[in-house]
Amino acid sequence: MIKFWYKRVRLGVLTENPELDKELAQIKKEIKEKVKKKFSGSLAIRMVDSGSCNACEAECNALANPYYDLERLGIYFVASPRHADVMLLSGVMTFNMTPHAKEAYAQIPEPKWVITLGDCPVMQAPFEKNYAIKAPAEEHLPITHHISGCPPSPLEIIQGLLEFLRKI
Amino acid sequence: MRFIARYAKETLLGFEIITVYEDEIEKESISFKQPIIKTLAKKYPTAIWFERKMHDDFGIIIEDAFDKRPLVHQERFPKDIHPLRKNFNQDKLAYSDYLAYKYEEISGDGVFQVAVGPIHAGIIEPGHFQFSQAGEEILHLEVRHFYKNRGIEKMLEGKTLLEAKPIIERISGNESIAYQICWRDIVLQATKQELPLAIKKRHALLLELERTIHHLTDLGFIPNDGGFGAALAIGSKLAEDARRKMREFTGHRFGFGAIDFKNKFIDRVIFEKWLDELKNSIDFFEDWIMDIPSLWDRFDTTGVLSLRKALKYSTVGIVARASGVTQDRRNNKFYLDHGFIMASEVSGDVSARFKIRLQELKNSLVMMHNFLQEDKSLLELSNINDGEYQSFSESSIGELLMAIDIKDGVIERFYIRDPSFVNWQAVHLMMYHDIIADFPLINKSCDLSYAGNDL
Numbered sequence: 001m002i003k004f005w006y007k008r009v010r011l012g013v014l015t016e017n018p019e020l021d022k023e024l025a026q027i028k029k030e031i032k033e034k035v036k037k038k039f040s041g042s043l044a045i046r047m048v049d050s051g052s053c054n055a056c057e058a059e060c061n062a063l064a065n066p067y068y069d070l071e072r073l074g075i076y077f078v079a080s081p082r083h084a085d086v087m088l089l090s091g092v093m094t095f096n097m098t099p100h101a102k103e104a105y106a107q108i109p110e111p112k113w114v115i116t117l118g119d120c121p122v123m124q125a126p127f128e129k130n131y132a133i134k135a136p137a138e139e140h141l142p143i144t145h146h147i148s149g150c151p152p153s154p155l156e157i158i159q160g161l162l163e164f165l166r167k168i
Numbered sequence: 169m170r171f172i173a174r175y176a177k178e179t180l181l182g183f184e185i186i187t188v189y190e191d192e193i194e195k196e197s198i199s200f201k202q203p204i205i206k207t208l209a210k211k212y213p214t215a216i217w218f219e220r221k222m223h224d225d226f227g228i229i230i231e232d233a234f235d236k237r238p239l240v241h242q243e244r245f246p247k248d249i250h251p252l253r254k255n256f257n258q259d260k261l262a263y264s265d266y267l268a269y270k271y272e273e274i275s276g277d278g279v280f281q282v283a284v285g286p287i288h289a290g291i292i293e294p295g296h297f298q299f300s301q302a303g304e305e306i307l308h309l310e311v312r313h314f315y316k317n318r319g320i321e322k323m324l325e326g327k328t329l330l331e332a333k334p335i336i337e338r339i340s341g342n343e344s345i346a347y348q349i350c351w352r353d354i355v356l357q358a359t360k361q362e363l364p365l366a367i368k369k370r371h372a373l374l375l376e377l378e379r380t381i382h383h384l385t386d387l388g389f390i391p392n393d394g395g396f397g398a399a400l401a402i403g404s405k406l407a408e409d410a411r412r413k414m415r416e417f418t419g420h421r422f423g424f425g426a427i428d429f430k431n432k433f434i435d436r437v438i439f440e441k442w443l444d445e446l447k448n449s450i451d452f453f454e455d456w457i458m459d460i461p462s463l464w465d466r467f468d469t470t471g472v473l474s475l476r477k478a479l480k481y482s483t484v485g486i487v488a489r490a491s492g493v494t495q496d497r498r499n500n501k502f503y504l505d506h507g508f509i510m511a512s513e514v515s516g517d518v519s520a521r522f523k524i525r526l527q528e529l530k531n532s533l534v535m536m537h538n539f540l541q542e543d544k545s546l547l548e549l550s551n552i553n554d555g556e557y558q559s560f561s562e563s564s565i566g567e568l569l570m571a572i573d574i575k576d577g578v579i580e581r582f583y584i585r586d587p588s589f590v591n592w593q594a595v596h597l598m599m600y601h602d603i604i605a606d607f608p609l610i611n612k613s614c615d616l617s618y619a620g621n622d623l
Contacts, residue, residue, distance in 0.1 A: 004398065004456050014405065047291045051316045053619050055341030055422050058385070060291045062411070065404035079289035095261060096242045096315045097294060100286050126334035131251050131261045132319030151341070153421060 014066040039085055042074040043165070046084035046108065050101045051133070052091035055151040056118040060088070062154045075161055081107040086164075090117040092127055093135040105141055113144040115164055118151050125150055144168065170495070171212035171482045173569055173585040176222045178254050183228060188558075188569065198228070207233040214482045214593045225252035225321075240314045240622075243267055251322055272310040274300035279307065282604065286315045293618035297607070304603040309596040316622035324582040329355055329552060329572070332579060337424045340586060340620030345371075345378040346563030347584075348427035350570035353559035358552045358574060364545035366431045372506070373434075373539035374418065374426055375561070376532040380446075381410045382564035383525040383532070386615050390522050391457065393609040394466040402453055406446065413442065429547035436540055443533050450533075454526055467519040471598040471610030474516055481594040485566015485587045487614050490524045491516035497562035506538040507531070521613040552577060563587060565617060586620030 049057055060077070063070040070076065078084050081104045093101060105114065114137070119125035121137040129135075137143055145167060147160030170190040176183050182199040187208065198205060207230050208215035219230045220239035227250040230236065238245070244263040250256060273281055280301050286294035296312040320339055324332045329351070336351050337344045349371055356363055388403020411421050417434060418426035457463065473483070478491035488495050492514040499510060511527040513520035558571045566587030573580040591614060598610050 001456075001460070003452075007452065048287060049293050049316075051318055051619075051622075052293075053338045053341040053344075054293055054617065055338075055344075055424075057291050057293060058341060058422075061385075062404065062408060064400075065408045066401055067405065067408050077291055081287075091316070092318055094316055094318055095245065095263075096317055097286065099244065099263075100294065100315070104287055126338060127318060128323055130259050130319045130323050131256075132317050132322075150338070150424065151422070 015069045015072070016067050042076065043086065043161070044076060044078045044084045045086045045088050045161075046078055046081045046104065047088045047090070048081075048101050048104050050089060050091035050097040050121070050137075051094035052118065052120055056090035056120075059151045059154050059157060060117075063157060065154075068154045068158065070158060073158070081105070082109065084108050085112065087112070087114045087141075088117050089114055089121050089137055089141070092120045092123070092125070092133045093137055093140065095132045095134060098134040098140060102140060113164070113168065114141045115145045115147060115160070116143050117147050117157070117160075118149060120150075122146060122148075124148065170479075171208070171215060172567075173583075174208065174215055174218035174222070175571070175583045175585075176226050176228055176252075177573065177581040177583075178226065178252070183226060185222070185228070186571075188571075203228045204231050205229075206231055209233065209235075212482055213480065214590045217589065217593055224250065226250050227253070237270060240317050242314065243269055251319060269312070271298045271312070272308065273298070274307045278302060284607075295618050299599075299604060299607075301604060304605070306599040306602055306604055306607070309599045309607075311592050311595055313592065313618060314622045316619050318623065320584075320623040321582050324579050326578050328578055329358065329574070332582070334425070337427075339584065339623065340563075340617045341422050342382050342617060343378070343563040343565060343568065343586070343620060345375045345423045345426060346561045346568050347570070348423075349375060349561045350559045350568055350584075352427050353561070354557045354570060354572050355549065355552070357557045357559070358555060359550045360553065361547065361550060363429075364431070364547060366541045366543045366545040367429060367547060368502070369506075369539040369541050370431050370434075371427055372503070373536050374414075374423055375563075376536045376539065377410065377414055377417070378423060379564040380529060380532050380536075381407050381414065382615075383529045384410055386525055386612070387453070387522070387529070389615075390467075390518065390609065390612050391463055393612045394463055396460065396463050399453075399457060399463075402449075406449055406453075409442075409446070413439075429549060431541075431543055431545040433542060434540060436542065439540065440537065443537055447530070447533050450526070450529060464519065466606075466609065467522060468515075468517060470518045470602060470606050471613060472515070472517045473594060473598050475514070477594065477597050478516065481597065482590050483566075483594045484590055485562070486521055486524050486528075487591045487594065488566065489513065490520035495567070497560050497567050503535070507534045518609055518613040565615065565620075566591065584620075584623065586617055586623075588616035588618070588621040591616050592621055 116137050121135055123135045145164040149156050172188040174187045176185050185196045187194040222228045224238050224240040243266050246264040282299040282301055285296040294315040298310040300308040337348050384403050384407035388400040391399035414423050415421045473491045475492040478488050478493050489511050490513045494510050498508050509531050511524045513524050554574050556573045561568050569585040571583040
């Protein structure tokens with residue numbers, strides 16, 4: 001294990017995009033009252049996949065890697081909709097998943113918001129509407145913000161979340 | 169004889185049932201009036217999902233099946249609707265009354281059920297797991313999927329091969345290159361053309377790069393599910409590096425749109441330097457992680473799949489190779505010439521699946537080195553001929569089968585069997601007598617796709 005700590009000390013901090021910290025500091029200043037009131041200083045996200053190809057999930061997982069380290073911005077993914085402020089919805093809302101996605105939304109305590117992630121939930125991906133697809137998501141849930149891309153890169157997701165914070 | 173897949177297609181007179189084995193393909197015709205076949209599940213247990221899917225898709229009756237529950241169609245799916253029939257053209261379906269699904273459950277004194285999913289606690293795809301528990305000990309698990317069913321098979325009918333490409337590359341994000349390579353082989357069969365060697369090598373390089381990304385991610389996530397987060401920090405960092413390489417080579421972090429018929433420039437010096445650095449990082453990682461006793465205490469003897477069961481359940485890919493089955497679609501002259509070595513372990517537990525990934529990862533780096541070839545090869549595609557085509561590739565999960573029938577220039581029937589479709593059916597075998605807290609670890613050690621399974 002000592003080898004690991006040697007390497008760890010030599011490598012230093014890998015996290016990129018320090019400008020995001022500044023941007024967040026700015027946003028925090030702008031909406032300090034709002035964040036404090038609504039989010040107690042941090043934003044909790046519940047990710048719901050309603051029929052994606054798993055690329056959006058892979059990019060959300062990548063947000064936790066040392067280059068992006070999303071949690072340093074006070075934004076983190078939670079294990080239950082009951083702990084969440086925001087539902088991050090990916091996928092085309094399949095026939096089989098739509099009732100479950102709606103149920104997850106119902107479980108989020110007020111106030112709550114839905115952000116759509118990637119081109120699928122807004123039917124911008126190459127998938128065509130058929131019997132198994134219930135998207136666009138706006139027909140089923142109140143959507144506040146959309147992060148586009150197929151899939152959006154981790155940096156685009158972070159920027160999208162900051163835009164959302166500005167918006168509300 | 170290894171069972172690979174079983175699927176149906178509609179013809180003018182009835183249905184044709186195609187059963188694919190390792191060395192042969194069997195075809196059976198049945199009429200619309202009597203759409204009845206016999207089950208293969210008594211000999212090949214994994215045939216049961218193929219047959220249940222056949223019933224949902226086409227209404228084909230499996231006369232002597234021991235399990236006749238719907239598979240793809242869930243509680244609220246309208247009854248007596250078979251979407252893959254040619255006379256089904258609706259693009260909207262209303263929900264029908266809720267009809268409960270009868271789970272496989274063990275009952276008895278003190279035995280209880282734990283239902284997990286479809287929405288899970290992490291950033292994971294949706295699927296349902298129904299456990300029968302005796303205290304902490306798992307007695308039985310039923311895996312129930314198809315929440316993500318997007319109707320891909322129907323969606324692709326009536327499209328040309330080129331129109332189908334953007335959808336095919338988005339069926340399973342982690343295996344996009346493997347799916348595209350299957351598509352490429354079908355295009356080449358349909359145009360009766362040969363691929364220039366340099367392009368073939370480029371595609372093989374990209375497939376190994378995709379495998380590298382996926383394995384690195386798993387090498388981080390498997391220890392993380394055993395409570396060892398430091399490995400995830402290293403694994404996810406290296407996976408991100410590899411994903412950025414994918415973007416550099418293909419313009420996309422997942423390689424969507426990467427497989428085409430033109431060779432492109434890759435800077436040999438920079439790439440080889442990167443491969444060497446990655447090799448060093450992996451050597452460091454291996455040396456370090458092999459020396460963490462508490463981690464191997466979790467891994468060893470957890471989630472065992474015996475060789476006998478691995479063969480009986482026709483498993484493929486990482487899961488099969490970890491149990492001692494030497495099966496890999498890359499085991500051919502082209503790959504062997506470029507340094508392919510069959511990875512193999514025998515213990516069939518989480519440790520074995522972890523070690524197989526390490527072996528394959530190191531082998532992928534060697535092969536990527538050998539696949540690098542700079543030239544300006546280009547292939548102009550000629551006309552696509554009608555016919556029935558089939559292709560295989562080895563994705564980062566395992567053997568992938570794609571079958572496409574082309575009629576009048578467009579897709580008449582599209583069928584794909586993701587490696588996950590067979591391996592999911594073997595997951596319950598790994599659970600018996602393990603504790604429920606080990607389920608995430610065992611599940612992650614297989615890292616199967618939900619999207620590719622559900623279609």
